[in-house]
Amino acid sequence: MLEGKKILLGVTGGIAAYKMANVASMLTKLHAEVHVVMTENAAHFITPQTFEVLTKNKVYMDTFDEAPDDAAHVPHISLGTGADCILIAPATANVIGKLANGIADDMLTTTVLPARCPILICPSMNVFMLENPIVQDNIAKLKRFGYHIIEPDEGYLACGYDGKGKLPKEELLVEAILLQAAHEHDLEGKSVVVSAGPTEEPLDPIRVITNHSSGKMGYALAKAAACRGAKVTLVSGPTALEVPLGVDHRGIHTAEEMYQEVTSAAETADIVVMAAAVADYTPAEVADQKIKKKEGDLSIPLKRTKDILLSLGENKRKGQIICGFSMETENLLENSQAKLTKKNADMICANSLTQEGAGYRVDTNILTLITKDGMNQLPLMSKREAADRIFDQILFLMDKNA
Numbered sequence: 487m488l489e490g491k492k493i494l495l496g497v498t499g500g501i502a503a504y505k506m507a508n509v510a511s512m513l514t515k516l517h518a519e520v521h522v523v524m525t526e527n528a529a530h531f532i533t534p535q536t537f538e539v540l541t542k543n544k545v546y547m548d549t550f551d552e553a554p555d556d557a558a559h560v561p562h563i564s565l566g567t568g569a570d571c572i573l574i575a576p577a578t579a580n581v582i583g584k585l586a587n588g589i590a591d592d593m594l595t596t597t598v599l600p601a602r603c604p605i606l607i608c609p610s611m612n613v614f615m616l617e618n619p620i621v622q623d624n625i626a627k628l629k630r631f632g633y634h635i636i637e638p639d640e641g642y643l644a645c646g647y648d649g650k651g652k653l654p655k656e657e658l659l660v661e662a663i664l665l666q667a668a669h670e671h672d673l674e675g676k677s678v679v680v681s682a683g684p685t686e687e688p689l690d691p692i693r694v695i696t697n698h699s700s701g702k703m704g705y706a707l708a709k710a711a712a713c714r715g716a717k718v719t720l721v722s723g724p725t726a727l728e729v730p731l732g733v734d735h736r737g738i739h740t741a742e743e744m745y746q747e748v749t750s751a752a753e754t755a756d757i758v759v760m761a762a763a764v765a766d767y768t769p770a771e772v773a774d775q776k777i778k779k780k781e782g783d784l785s786i787p788l789k790r791t792k793d794i795l796l797s798l799g800e801n802k803r804k805g806q807i808i809c810g811f812s813m814e815t816e817n818l819l820e821n822s823q824a825k826l827t828k829k830n831a832d833m834i835c836a837n838s839l840t841q842e843g844a845g846y847r848v849d850t851n852i853l854t855l856i857t858k859d860g861m862n863q864l865p866l867m868s869k870r871e872a873a874d875r876i877f878d879q880i881l882f883l884m885d886k887n888a
């Protein structure tokens with residue numbers, strides 16, 4: 487995933503510095519070329535040799551120790567300008583203060599100052615140090631200048647206090663790097679809305695009408711769009727999934743709530759993908775109290791919900807791409823093609839429920855992408871790969887419409 491990518495880890499003197507060995511190792515396994523620059527204080531918590539063994543690269547600590555490979559090659563400049571992504575973690579109040587104020591007085595700060603790639607900073611310190619308005623001001627300043635701040639976790643801190651300031655899990659740090667460096671940012675500047683998961687229509691305070699959607703396809707779409715640089719809003723019914731990093735998640739329950747959230751987010755969106763399994767009907771009335779059982783059967787009157795995709799298609803702005811999904815158990819392609827026209831969508835991803843490896847709950851899918859130009863039948867693939875193929879097709883449509 488990170489073949490050919492140069493990732494620079496800046497490690498400063500916080501107790502969590504030892505965790506960065508794991509991050510370096512995980513990145514190396516993803517085939518990144520990993521370089522580490524440490525502050526002298528970081529060496530109190532982890533040795534440079536640990537990183538050298540794991541990354542097979544020299545670790546830099548002192549600007550004046552650097553031995554240029556040749557006269558034109560100065561490591562603190564070439565490391566900074568050559569990196570595809572820099573992660574500074576744990577980032578102490580000290581390094582945050584220096585970077586926010588343009589101070590470059592050691593190997594790490596002189597390496598970061600000339601860098602032009604995405605720079606991720608993970609503040610990690612005592613909760614009261616973190617809350618100090620000067621530190622907060624410095625963090626806000628870094629954000630203003632385009633640095634990406636990874637919020638620290640809350641929990642028991644090494645200093646004995648409970649609160650915000652912990653370095654997040656190593657997996658999350660690696661995920662944050664992947665988001666910046668693993669993919670071409672061909673959706674940069676685009677605003678994408680994805681709907682996902684099931685809706686829940688209440689019958690009484692206890693019961694709901696819902697469906698089997700796990701949300702996996704929609705979450706894979708949100709993740710793919712974020713990895714490709716888009717600003718992503720994910721409107722989702724209840725799922726057991728983790729919200730992808732960098733995605734604005736709006737949780738909803740009913741089809742009406744989904745309609746409100748999606749239509750409002752769609753007003754400024756370039757792309758809307760309706761992957762949610764939205765209820766077509768909702769109970770005509772919601773009982774205030776639990777419906778008690780009686781002798782004989784029970785019928786529940788249902789009324790139609792709004793068709794969100796139809797409404798998006800009717801109100802489509804110029805240049806906006808609207809993509810829907812279609813779940814069928816019979817006549818898949820014919821019925822899906824009809825939805826493309828009826829709902830004025832630009833693309834329908836037809837999803838057969840009868841094929842093994844496709845549909846709800848599984849991690850794979852078999853889709854046919856239907857546009858006005860024809861059909862593109864995709865083989866069985868992971869939902870994440872399918873998500874990328876959908877955005878490839880959407881970008882093609884956007885280019886064509888431009």
Ligand code: CTP
Nearest residue numbers: 760762764765766792793794795810811812813
């Ligand atoms: N959809 C929607 N609003 C609804 C129902 C569905 O926006 N109230 C969207 C889905 O998110 C999907 C597309 O419409 O993108 C097709 O959904 P599907 O359930 O396959 O078809 P329906 O439109 O509900 O039509 P039918 O019941 O005839 O299959």
